[in-house]
Amino acid sequence: METIEKTKRRETALTRPKRPTVSLESLIYEVMDGEPIYYKGYRDVLSGKKTAEEIMGSSTLQWIICSYFMQVMYRQLDSKKYWFASSEAGVHLNHRNNLAHDVAIYDRAVLTPDKINTRYADVPAKIGIKVDVKADISKENDANYVNRKTRKLLDFGSEKIIWIFTSTQQIMVAEQGADAWLTMDWHRDLELTDGQFFNLGQYLADEGITVEVD
Incomplete structure (x- = not known):
């Protein structure tokens, strides 16, 4: 009986589908100063604990926020x-x-x-928006990555970069030529561009979405 059970376990192990091998290059999120920056959680993919799709996809809250900004743009700005x-x-x-x-x-x-x-845009966005840090920044703290990326985008020519931090319910706004970059809670009216405003906290509240602060 024991031999039969061992044989069954061996057959199960042999027939269990293996996850396809994922190349390290396919897990690159961005390149900054010539150095690859990988998706947060890429080590779990390489070790087989997660799939690439699990770390590359957005959470429901993240895509709801992106959807909100798209609504604001199409409704309030000139397409x-x-x-x-x-x-x-x-x-x-x-x-x-x-x-x-x-x-x-x-x-x-x-x-x-x-x-x-079919390539990346090689001209600056007027306004760039990021929702959370999706890069693996285990070699540096969050603020350093955010500041470096923001500075590069502004120097490239963007007028404004907006960061949404869902864990703290905060928004950072960095504008071209500003003396300081402002970080504030997201329950307030903020200008997107062309005199058009958004209020992320109010939108989420109106939709009945509650976000817990870390």
Whole structure:
């Protein structure tokens, strides 16, 4: 009987489907200063604890927030003047820096039809929005990564970079030429662009969504 059970276990192990091997390169989220930055949780993928899809996907709260900004853009801004980007829209700064926005507003006079192709945008977004830190930053703290990325995007030509931090219910707004970057709670009216405002905290409350602070 014991031999039969061992045989069954061995057969089960042999027939259990194995997760496909994932290359380290496929887990790169961004490139900054020539160094690859991997998705948060990439080590769990390499060890077989998680799939690549599990670490690359957005949480329900994150995609609800991105959806809210897209609603604001389409309802309040001129779609003949701007392109509205989502889905980790990539931006190519130079050969050493490839970064990503979660949501972005591009001026059509800057991102002209001849610049739209199968590659990353190589012109700056007017407004870039990020929802949480999705990069593995185990080698540096959150603030350093956020500050470095924000500075690079502003230097590239973006007018404003907005960070949403769901764990603390805060928003950071960094503007071109500003003396300081402001971080505040998300329960307030903030200008997106062109005199149009958003209030993320109010929107979530109106939708009955409760977010616990870490």
